Amino acid sequence: MGPRLPLCAGALRALAPGRTALRPCRDSWAARGLRSSNPFTRRQEEEWRRRNRTVLTYIAAAAVGMVGMSYAAVPLYRLYCQATGLGGTTGAGRGAERLEKMRPVRQRPLKVTFNADVHAGLQWNFRPQQSEIYVVPGETALAFYKAKNPTDKPIIGISTYNVVPFEAGQYFNKIQCFCFEEQWLNPQEEVDMPVFFYIDPEFAEDPKMDKVDSITLSYTFFEAKEGQHLPLPGYQ
Numbered sequence: 001m002g003p004r005l006p007l008c009a010g011a012l013r014a015l016a017p018g019r020t021a022l023r024p025c026r027d028s029w030a031a032r033g034l035r036s037s038n039p040f041t042r043r044q045e046e047e048w049r050r051r052n053r054t055v056l057t058y059i060a061a062a063a064v065g066m067v068g069m070s071y072a073a074v075p076l077y078r079l080y081c082q083a084t085g086l087g088g089t090t091g092a093g094r095g096a097e098r099l100e101k102m103r104p105v106r107q108r109p110l111k112v113t114f115n116a117d118v119h120a121g122l123q124w125n126f127r128p129q130q131s132e133i134y135v136v137p138g139e140t141a142l143a144f145y146k147a148k149n150p151t152d153k154p155i156i157g158i159s160t161y162n163v164v165p166f167e168a169g170q171y172f173n174k175i176q177c178f179c180f181e182e183q184w185l186n187p188q189e190e191v192d193m194p195v196f197f198y199i200d201p202e203f204a205e206d207p208k209m210d211k212v213d214s215i216t217l218s219y220t221f222f223e224a225k226e227g228q229h230l231p232l233p234g235y236q
Contacts, residue, residue: 099175109135109136110135111132112133112214115217116128117220123149124148124149124157126148129192136199137201138199140196141197143197148191152188153187156185157183157223159220160180163217167209
């Protein structure tokens with residue numbers, strides 16, 4: 001004889017006199033985790049299982065994507081900021097042909113000052129080798145920074161940069177720069193880091209730049225770590 005099934009509250013009342021058959025309670029089947037024989041219910045269960053598998057697949061894909069984005073954060077950030085000049089980020093150089101065709105705007109001299117910062121988590125000495133230089137739009141210029149690792153272990157650093165005032169960033173073009181590139185310094189090692197740049201001649205034609213006579217180029221070094229997210233310049 002199989003296991004006894006519980007009865008619904010009204011099952012006994014529904015029995016006719018002299019009958020021995022008992023009607024089992026379907027609610028108790030559900031409570032015991034038994035699978036329903038109703039085809040509609042079975043289809044619902046299968047649909048729920050399919051949807052759950054789909055959701056789990058999306059979650060797994062999103063997790064993988066986030067890990068990938070953490071590794072791509074630095075190059076994507078670099079390309080975006082160089083293309084837009086966002087936050088005072090300097091623009092990428094426009095090639096040798098652009099440099100050959102440029103004509104210096106001698107009547108529009110500008111003072112470029114240099115700033116250097118180091119994140120609290122990086123034990124480096126970092127400073128500009130010159131406090132300021134004078135340039136004119138359409139003229140190339142070369143400046144240097146110096147970095148030293150005073151510790152007894154090798155350290156890898158990476159830097160961001162910005163320009164103040166922010167609006168001038170779209171005209172400040174670098175030809176050679178150490179920004180966004182990992183810099184490996186051995187214990188007690190000291191290196192010179194060049195910055196070769198120019199200010200686009202279109203700077204002199206922009207009415208918003210009429211009162212701008214000084215530009216500050218600022219670099220900040222961070223310790224390079226896996227999945228490092230560099231802060232947006234000007235909005236730290």
